[in-house]
Amino acid sequence: MEVKTASFEKVEKKAMTVSGAEAVIKCLLEEGVETIYGYPGGAIMPVYDELFKYQDKIHHVLTRHEQGATHAAQGYARVSGKVGVAVATSGPGATNLVTGIADAMIDSTPMVCITGQVGSNLLGSDAFQETDIVGISTPITKWNYQITKAEEIPEIIAKAFYIARSGRPGPVLVDITKDAQFASLDFTYKKCSGIRSYKPYPEVNLLEVERAAGVINNAKKPLIVFGQGVILGGAEDLLKKVVEKAGIPSAWTILGLSALPTDHPLNVGMVGMHGNYAPNLLTNECDVLIAIGMRFDDRVTGNLEHYAKQAKIIHFEIDPAEVNKNVHTDYPVLGNVKETLNSLLDLLKENQHTEWHDRFKELYKEEYKKVVSLNLDVSKPDIHMAEVIQQINEFSKGDAVIVSDVGQHQMKACRYGKFNQTRSNVTSGGLGTMGFALPAAMGAKMAVPEREVVAVIGDGGYQMTIQELGTIFQTKIPVKIVVLNNGFLGMVRQWQQLFFDKRYASTEMINPDFVTIAKGYHLKTNKVTERSELKAAVKEMMESKEAYFLEVKVEQEENVFPMIPTGAAVSDILLE
Amino acid sequence: MEKKNYTVSIYTENNLGLLSRIAAIFLRRHINIESITASPSEVNDVMRFIIVVNVTEDQIKKIVGQIEKQIEVIRAFYHTQEETIFQETALYKIKSQSFLDDHSIQDFIKETNARIVTVTTEFFVIEKTGKRKEVDELYDTLKPYGLMQFVRSGTIAVTKNEMPISGILEKFNTTNSIS
Numbered sequence: 207m208e209v210k211t212a213s214f215e216k217v218e219k220k221a222m223t224v225s226g227a228e229a230v231i232k233c234l235l236e237e238g239v240e241t242i243y244g245y246p247g248g249a250i251m252p253v254y255d256e257l258f259k260y261q262d263k264i265h266h267v268l269t270r271h272e273q274g275a276t277h278a279a280q281g282y283a284r285v286s287g288k289v290g291v292a293v294a295t296s297g298p299g300a301t302n303l304v305t306g307i308a309d310a311m312i313d314s315t316p317m318v319c320i321t322g323q324v325g326s327n328l329l330g331s332d333a334f335q336e337t338d339i340v341g342i343s344t345p346i347t348k349w350n351y352q353i354t355k356a357e358e359i360p361e362i363i364a365k366a367f368y369i370a371r372s373g374r375p376g377p378v379l380v381d382i383t384k385d386a387q388f389a390s391l392d393f394t395y396k397k398c399s400g401i402r403s404y405k406p407y408p409e410v411n412l413l414e415v416e417r418a419a420g421v422i423n424n425a426k427k428p429l430i431v432f433g434q435g436v437i438l439g440g441a442e443d444l445l446k447k448v449v450e451k452a453g454i455p456s457a458w459t460i461l462g463l464s465a466l467p468t469d470h471p472l473n474v475g476m477v478g479m480h481g482n483y484a485p486n487l488l489t490n491e492c493d494v495l496i497a498i499g500m501r502f503d504d505r506v507t508g509n510l511e512h513y514a515k516q517a518k519i520i521h522f523e524i525d526p527a528e529v530n531k532n533v534h535t536d537y538p539v540l541g542n543v544k545e546t547l548n549s550l551l552d553l554l555k556e557n558q559h560t561e562w563h564d565r566f567k568e569l570y571k572e573e574y575k576k577v578v579s580l581n582l583d584v585s586k587p588d589i590h591m592a593e594v595i596q597q598i599n600e601f602s603k604g605d606a607v608i609v610s611d612v613g614q615h616q617m618k619a620c621r622y623g624k625f626n627q628t629r630s631n632v633t634s635g636g637l638g639t640m641g642f643a644l645p646a647a648m649g650a651k652m653a654v655p656e657r658e659v660v661a662v663i664g665d666g667g668y669q670m671t672i673q674e675l676g677t678i679f680q681t682k683i684p685v686k687i688v689v690l691n692n693g694f695l696g697m698v699r700q701w702q703q704l705f706f707d708k709r710y711a712s713t714e715m716i717n718p719d720f721v722t723i724a725k726g727y728h729l730k731t732n733k734v735t736e737r738s739e740l741k742a743a744v745k746e747m748m749e750s751k752e753a754y755f756l757e758v759k760v761e762q763e764e765n766v767f768p769m770i771p772t773g774a775a776v777s778d779i780l781l782e
Numbered sequence: 783m784e785k786k787n788y789t790v791s792i793y794t795e796n797n798l799g800l801l802s803r804i805a806a807i808f809l810r811r812h813i814n815i816e817s818i819t820a821s822p823s824e825v826n827d828v829m830r831f832i833i834v835v836n837v838t839e840d841q842i843k844k845i846v847g848q849i850e851k852q853i854e855v856i857r858a859f860y861h862t863q864e865e866t867i868f869q870e871t872a873l874y875k876i877k878s879q880s881f882l883d884d885h886s887i888q889d890f891i892k893e894t895n896a897r898i899v900t901v902t903t904e905f906f907v908i909e910k911t912g913k914r915k916e917v918d919e920l921y922d923t924l925k926p927y928g929l930m931q932f933v934r935s936g937t938i939a940v941t942k943n944e945m946p947i948s949g950i951l952e953k954f955n956t957t958n959s960i961s
Contacts, residue, residue, distance in 0.1 A: 341802060344799070344802055344803050344806055345803075345806045348853065349853045349854075350799070352798075369853055401853065402795065402856070402951065403794065403853065403856040404853045404854075525851065527844070527848050527851050530843070530844075531847070
């Protein structure tokens with residue numbers, strides 16, 4: 207009898223014992239991860255070996271570069287609201303993640319990056335493919351940690367996911383030495399539900415909400431500027447209710463786009479350097495500026511000395527360090543916007559502000575005449591970028607996810623894109639990372655396979671991660687790719703034209719035949735050079751069940767207006 | 783806004799890598815750290831960093847906000863010098879011969895509340911704890927006697943007001959259970 211018991215215990219124990227590498231996979235499964243993006247290499251091979259065993263449970267997407275893995279994980283996270291996961295080996299594999307991690311940090315994207323590391327006995331010896339990725343990633347991660355013992359793996363990965371997705375989300379990096387991946391541990395998993403020193407959400411102070419409500423109720427010319435915090439906090443419906451009840455014109459930052467439908471009557475457009483005329487100009491006329499889940503980025507505020515000085519500033523914010531960081535706040539309201547807006551809603555009086563809203567309409571008419579009508583002008587021979595976005599809207603009916611890269615086309619995609627649903631605009635905001643869109647669109651499409659995902663990319667950024675066409679081909683992700691080709695690094699060229707006497711230093715691009723390249727990756731392709739071909743080409747692309755590459759030759763030296771010149775006030779916005 | 787010395791007190795978990803995260807916050811803003819010490823605090827398993835910097839109040843408020851954002855930082859405070867009781871410790875190594883030749887130096891050590899830590903045939907080691915000014919004055923006095931080595935610690939400080947870390951920790955534990 208004793209022998210049997212001992213034998214039973216032994217079997218039980220054996221069943222619980224796994225390698226560190228297998229523990230990593232089990233942790234991911236415990237966190238509900240279904241898709242990960244990565245690239246194998248020597249120091250992460252034990253994890254990849256286990257992934258092979260678990261390939262029916264976790265879909266690993268082999269990107270063609272580790273940067274592509276992080277951007278794909280970001281796209282997945284931004285659209286799904288889940289934590290994106292990227293995996294890489296040590297050394298160059300890890301350092302190739304850096305751009306995506308920095309991008310995720312500044313845009314508050316939940317992401318867990320797992321990197322392999324040389325054996326713990328080799329740490330600090332300049333071993334083959336050893337880099338101090340924990341040191342390198344310290345300023346660009348919400349948290350990071352190096353695991354040197356297998357038994358640390360469950361607790362640290364649980365903590366990584368908790369930190370990445372809670373509060374103000376962000377990227378976390380976990381570096382695991384090769385010996386920790388090989389070593390055995392008794393695996394048990396407990397999800398992290400709290401860390402002693404970490405308070406993800408400030409407690410809501412109802413007095414702060416009441417004060418803010420009082421100021422809003424007495425405002426004559428209030429203006430809301432909302433950012434991505436609304437989306438991250440899942441407060442889109444509450445924002446809409448607040449906007450409608452108080453009748454307040456509402457503008458968005460680039461990452462706030464799609465939190466409120468673009469055709470909502472109180473949606474007055476984008477703020478910032480290339481935002482809409484009315485919300486920028488009237489920022490310096492409003493009596494109360496209500497910032498919701500946004501961080502007063504310098505591209506939004508222009509010159510701080512002349513930013514909304516006449517207004518009382520109310521700031522709804524989850525991160526206490528953001529309050530008063532750039533703009534002095536009269537009425538801070540700390541907390542998750544889902545809680546604070548919910549409390550605010552009951553305290554708001556119904557209002558219309560009709561005259562004030564008419565001011566936005568008048569100014570939009572002016573913007574339409576001097577900018578929008580020209581951007582959509584079909585009498586000129588060359589195709590405008592905005593026309594292409596309009597055609598995408600036509601066929602998507604505002605239900606597509608648009609993933610834009612960085613540059614002129616990004617501003618056009620955001621200004622002219624139509625969005626009915628939240629989490630539909632994916633772009634690199636704070637870091638402005640060229641090369642973001644192609645891999646991010648792959649991740650986005652995998653997060654919402656039932657929705658149309660269109661990547662809008664310039665010819666410059668496209669070539670920074672063009673190799674991910676290989677990933678699209680291999681995985682058959684039916685993402686739509688539109689390259690707006692003007693043969694220039696357009697935004698830099700625009701600045702050279704306006705501020706550097708048209709000296710186009712290194713901004714002209716002699717491009718390859720993009721269609722031939724896409725064909726080389728066995729994608730469906732098309733190229734449009736004439737306006738008459740555009741509508742049919744976009745229709746064919748949107749109706750394709752497969753991945754599709756569309757190149758559109760657009761006007762070479764088109765500029766993006768309105769524009770707030772660097773160092774100018776938001777109200778000095780130029781229409782031409 | 784006027785720059786002055788602020789003492790930043792940071793209570794943290796005792797975890798690897800945190801020093802680098804905290805130092806990076808100052809580095810990124812081009813702020814030179816005047817002195818830094820790290821030691822266990824009055825709370826079990828909680829470390830305390832004391833960092834002295836010369837900045838404006840606006841800068842120090844923002845820096846403390848960024849420090850508190852770090853996952854393993856429990857709480858950070860900033861104080862002016864008037865709000866703290868602060869000390870530094872210095873060690874002075876002097877040739878034994880100089881010391882024996884001039885008896886006035888012994889009187890000076892007594893007057894300044896310094897103490898002799900070690901005596902060998904080659905050298906004496908003297909320790910002085912006090913304000914920066916006092917430590918510097920002793921340095922100036924001992925230098926002519928042949929100062930072989932000198933080292934000064936970072937500032938250590940306690941505040942005149944209470945720092946309710948235990949209470950803050952309890953609050954963390956009860957408000958953190960959001961999964």
